[in-house]
Structure formats: C-alpha cells, structure tokens
Amino acid sequence: MSGWSHRHVLDLASFSIEDFSSVLELANRFKAVINTGTRKLPALQGSLIATLFFEPSTRTRSSFELAAKKLSADVQTFSANSSSLSKGETPLDTALTYVAMGADILIIRHGSTNVPAQLAHCLEKSGHKTGVLNAGDGLHSHPSQGLLDLYTLAKFFSPNNPSPEAIKGKRIVIVGDILHSRVARSNLWALTACGANIVLCGPPTLLPEEFTSFVDAPPSGQKYDPIVKRGQITVMRSLKDAFQGADAVITLRLQKERMRENLLTDLYQYNCEYGVTHESLKWCKGNVPVLHPGPVNRGVEMSSALLEDDSICLVREQVSNGIPIRMALLYLLVTTRS
DSSP: OTTOOOSOBOOSTTOOHHHHHHHHHHHHHHHHHHHTTOOOOOTTTTOEEEEEESSOOSHHHHHHHHHHHHTTOEEEEEEGGGSGGGGTOOHHHHHHHHHHTTOSEEEEEESSTTHHHHHHHHHHHTTOOOEEEEEEETTTBOHHHHHHHHHHHHHHHOTTOOOGGGGTTOEEEEESOOTTOHHHHHHHHHHHHTTOEEEEEOOTTTSOGGGGGTTSSOOTTOOOOSOSSOOOEEEESOHHHHHTTOSEEEEOOOOGGGOSSOOOSOHHHHHHHHOBOTTGGGGSSSSOOEEOOSOOOBTTTBOHHHHTOTTTBOHHHHHHHHHHHHHHHHHHHHHTOO
8 A cells, every 4th residue: 555645535536546446455355354253453553533523424423433443543532512612612623622632533524615625734734744534524525435335336346356447337327416415526536537437317406417527627726637537427317318228326315404495396206207216227237236325315315115125225235335445544544644
C-alpha cells in the first residue's frame, strides 16, 4: 500500500485506479480474517478514532466504530444532542477538542456540504496531523458508502478477485432520488472510474438531465482527473428501458428530509413507475444483484419481498462489507500519516 497518498478521505473524485485497488484489496484481506472468527487485530492498537456525527446515523456510525475496534483502536463517540453545540460551540471547536485529546482520525458526518473538507483545511493550516474521513456531508459525498458499494459489486462479479476490473464494462442502473443523494454522487465517481457505464433513472424532479455530465470535469479546486477514461453516464425516464441489459441495480431512498420543495406528490405513483420488484427485474439480463444504501422505505423504492430475498438483494451484504471497507480506510489513513 506504499502508493497511498491521501491524508484525508473527503470524496472519491480524487481517487486513482490504484487507490481503489488498494482499498478493495485490503478490505478483502480484512474480510477474510473476520470470516475466520478473529475478533480483533492489533493493527491500530494505541490509535484514537473519534466519530463526530452532527447528523443521525445507524449503519455508518456503527460500522466505523466496529471497524476501529476490530483494529484495536480506541474510539471516542461524539453525540450532538448532548454536546456543547447547544451552548454555541462550533463544529471546528468540537473537532479541535478531540484533536487536543489526541485523536488520530476524525470521522465526520454533517448535514451541510463541505464541512469535513473545511475542517480538514483548518487542521492542516494549524499544523495538525489528524486525518479527516468524510462519513457524509450534505448533498456532496459519502465516500465509504461508495467504496463499499463498489466492493460489494466487485465481490459479486468476481468472488475470488474483487478488483476494479471486475465491473469494467458493466451496465449499472441507479434508480430514484439522484438529486438529493450523496451516495449516488460517490457511486458515480467510483463506478465510472472503474469503467462501468451508468444509467440513471428517475423522474425529472429528482433527476435533472445535467447529471449526464457529472464526471466530465473534476470538482472545483481539484486540478485534474486521475482517471484517463471513465465510463459513460446516461439518463433514462423509463425503468423498463433502463433495465434492458442491466448487470446490476442500485436503488436509492427518497430523501424527503432534504427536499426543499414538494418534488413528489404521489408515493403510490412513484412506486408504480420506479419501485424495484421481482417483476420489474425480469427486464434485466437475469438474476442481477440489487443494492440499496439503506434505510429502505419498504413498498416505495423496493418491495418487501425483494428486500428479503438474499439471493439477489445484497443490502445485508452491503452492511457486512461496510466493516472491512472502513477498516481498510482507517488503516491506510493512520499508518501513512506523516
């Protein structure tokens, strides 16, 4: 892993193929060790990981904390509801408090875009070596979810060698509320980097046409795209058309808490047009895998019957894979700090 150069993990737009390969390879090693029944590895013994979640979370927070503990790191947990935020403390002051306590890595989730990046910049400017790992910020990015989705798909297509090459040329359909999804944005950077062709499907209010050019240029502040040739992005409105020839499906939660306007008036109609079921999957190539970052609105994004069908629905596999992926990220960030 000597080629790893990231001091922080804030998004996936700056990841090279070598970066994706490093994370997937290391995660696969950790998963194999976990599967042997080993409860802990001494890899990060003596390190301190702080989880600063300014926004609610179940899967991501628990997964990061389990990952840290499995590497024998100490974990400090911040709870916004019982913190000094109510007394006027800023996220930066909160972060600096944990840095002063000796935190090696701050895992940060915030409802506003770019807060983890801003905190990372402030820490660097102050000379601190603490790394920042973005656990989800506003509508911007959720890099660890993008990586675990990539790993889950690569593992499905190539169980013995879940590498980026496993999804090259695959047609992957992402269905639903793309507009409000930081997961979708991270998936677009990760999957196109590995050569997958993405079909986005949803109503115009939740999927603007501009998403076809989402990865055409690196984000503001990034000088170049480390990927020479990315997969293509297509927007389709019909689920039947989108599913034709699909190799995999990722369906997304309707994020009603992020919708500023009444963008969706009829959940029943949405489910009829974009809900994923066993019946609609018949339009795909065959028994294609179905992913969802969770939590799932049963009977809206997908049927309960499909959610409970572990032969093709990989939701529980995604949750399981989140632990080794996050172990890999923590290990890489801690052991390469300088």
